Amino acid sequence: MSRAAHPNGIRVALVQNAPRLNRTNLAASLEQFEAASKEADVVVFPELSLNGYLLQDKVFEDAWEIGELSELAAASGSADLIVGAAIRVSGRTYNSALYCSGGKILHVHHKVHLPNYGMFEEARYFFKGRGIETFATRFGKTAMLVCEDLWRAETIAELASAKPNVIYVIANSPARGFGEEGLQIEQQWDALLKSTALLCSAYVVFVNRVGFEDGLGFWGGSRVITPKGETEHRLPNFEPALETVTLSHSLYAVQEWLAKID
Numbered sequence: 001m002s003r004a005a006h007p008n009g010i011r012v013a014l015v016q017n018a019p020r021l022n023r024t025n026l027a028a029s030l031e032q033f034e035a036a037s038k039e040a041d042v043v044v045f046p047e048l049s050l051n052g053y054l055l056q057d058k059v060f061e062d063a064w065e066i067g068e069l070s071e072l073a074a075a076s077g078s079a080d081l082i083v084g085a086a087i088r089v090s091g092r093t094y095n096s097a098l099y100c101s102g103g104k105i106l107h108v109h110h111k112v113h114l115p116n117y118g119m120f121e122e123a124r125y126f127f128k129g130r131g132i133e134t135f136a137t138r139f140g141k142t143a144m145l146v147c148e149d150l151w152r153a154e155t156i157a158e159l160a161s162a163k164p165n166v167i168y169v170i171a172n173s174p175a176r177g178f179g180e181e182g183l184q185i186e187q188q189w190d191a192l193l194k195s196t197a198l199l200c201s202a203y204v205v206f207v208n209r210v211g212f213e214d215g216l217g218f219w220g221g222s223r224v225i226t227p228k229g230e231t232e233h234r235l236p237n238f239e240p241a242l243e244t245v246t247l248s249h250s251l252y253a254v255q256e257w258l259a260k261i262d
Helices: 025-036 056-062 066-075 153-162 184-200 249-259
Strands: 009-016 042-044 080-089 092-101 104-110 135-137 140-146 166-171 203-208 210-213 216-219 223-225 231-234 241-248
Touching: 009 025, 009 203, 025 042, 025 066, 025 241, 066 080, 066 092, 066 104, 080 104, 080 166, 092 135, 092 140, 104 135, 104 140, 140 153, 153 184, 166 184, 184 203, 184 223, 231 241
Parallel strands: 009 042, 042 080, 140 166, 166 203
Antiparallel strands: 009 241, 080 092, 092 104, 135 140, 203 223, 210 216, 223 231
C-alpha cells in the first residue's frame, strides 16, 4: 500500500537521466525508482524513459505492451511513479506517459501533439493521442503532458478550465539556440512553464532528459514551478541528477482560492 504523503506537502523526486536506445531502461528505471522512492511520494522520469528517443523503425520492435510493465506497476506500492514509454495498443504505437499508483497503472496519456519538423519525425513513427484528461490521485486532480503537448494555446486553455492541482510535463528536449544570454530553448520552456502554472493556478513539474543520441544533446534543466509562477527548484543542465522537492500544501490553499475566481 502506498504510504501517506508528507504533512507539509507532496515530495516529488525528479529523475533527470539519460535513457539508452534499448529495453534495458526498464531494469535501470526500477533501480532508480527504488532509490528515489525512499524519500519521495511521487517519482517522475522523462519522456520515453523506457525506450530512448531516436527509436525510428526500432520502435516497432521495442514498443511495450501494457502487460509487459506489470513489474513497474507493482513497484508503485511504495510511491507513485510516472514514466515515459513507447506503448503498443491494438497494433498502434504511442509516445505515452504512464502514472502508476498502489501497484497498478492508474492512467495512461498518449502524446497528442507529435512534432514533425526539423530534427523531429515523431508523426512518422507514432499515432497521436485523442486528448488530454485530468485524473484523480491521492494527491488531488492531476494532469500529464508529453513535451510538445504543452506548446499549444488550446492545451493551456483546457488545463486552466480543468483546474488540476499538479501538472507533470515529461520531455526529451534537445539543446538548441546557444547564445550569450544562455540556451534559447531553455528560456522558451521556462516562460511556457511559468505561464502554465500562473494561468492554471497549479504546480508544474517539468522533467527533461540529458545525454546524447545520434548527434542530439538533451539539456535537462528539470524544474518545479509554483502556482505563483515562481521557480521553486531547478536541476543542472546537461548532467544526470536525482532530487526531491516538496510541493507545499500552503500554496495549494492559495491555488484553490484562486481557482474560484472566474
